[in-house]
């Protein structure tokens with residue numbers, strides 16, 4: 001006895017049927033003994049084979065890993081060999097990286113930040129600092145005057161402006 | 163990290179990345195080969211497959227799934243062996259091959275003699291059922307069981323249309339079902 005739909009048993013068991021096809025096949029399973037048995041046979045054999053699974057001999061796995069190690073060592077050696085195959089190439093690469101390094105330093109140099117501590121212009125106060133000082137003294141005077149008025153209001157009941 | 167990333171890392175000289183791949187796939191590949199060729203030949207073929215993976219790394223393009231590529235190498239290696247050694251029975255439980263007995267592995271130490279006997283019978287049933295399949299039927303059955311690839315991907319490895327792959331699997335399962343009838 002065979003069933004023409006039994007070819008769907010395996011994709012059904014492994015979850016490879018689309019939603020619609022799966023529902024349709026599940027309806028078929030309810031009335032088809034052959035397909036039910038095929039699905040059971042798949043389940044049974046897969047479970048048992050997993051249980052019976054063997055490990056490869058450790059020495060063989062180790063020998064493959066040693067081979068992999070040799071290849072990886074070669075890969076990194078090849079890379080170094082490529083870079084240093086020619087001393088002129090290596091020298092060129094070195095001088096280029098030195099150039100890039102100094103170019104980076106130059107861009108990073110900001111004179112307006114360092115000028116405070118710079119020994120060259122230690123005595124020269126920058127414009128920003130002069131403005132800052134001016135602002136401080138102005139605010140200082142104003143605050144002083146303000147606290148005097150506040151004191152007057154407290155003691156006389158009214159300030160000189162009221 | 164995906165298999166594909168790990169393999170790319172190996173290609174750049176990272177041996178630990180290959181170690182991870184090995185740990186993940188040594189079981190599935192070994193058991194696939196054991197089922198297809200028998201235990202005696204399996205060790206050599208297993209080694210040959212992984213050496214090929216290491217040495218032909220450049221032929222793997224990251225476009226495809228790594229496991230797809232790996233199992234196609236294993237499939238070809240087992241098929242080559244089969245073509246050269248046609249007629250040799252693939253037995254996993256034969257004492258004359260000096261093999262490890264599957265029946266022994268099945269039996270749990272706590273099992274009563276009756277349970278041991280029952281488990282041995284299950285093991286023999288599986289062996290007998292697989293023994294009924296043609297090489298092509300067993301190939302598709304074992305690829306689906308061990309590789310985790312779907313039937314579409316397997317049909318690509320076998321270079322056959324998906325309909326043919328499903329029909330082949332179905333005919334194999336028909337034989338398996340009949341052989342296992344008493345257990346289902």
Ligand SMILES: [Zn+2]
Pocket residue numbers: 003004005006028032033034035036
């Ligand atoms: Zn049916």
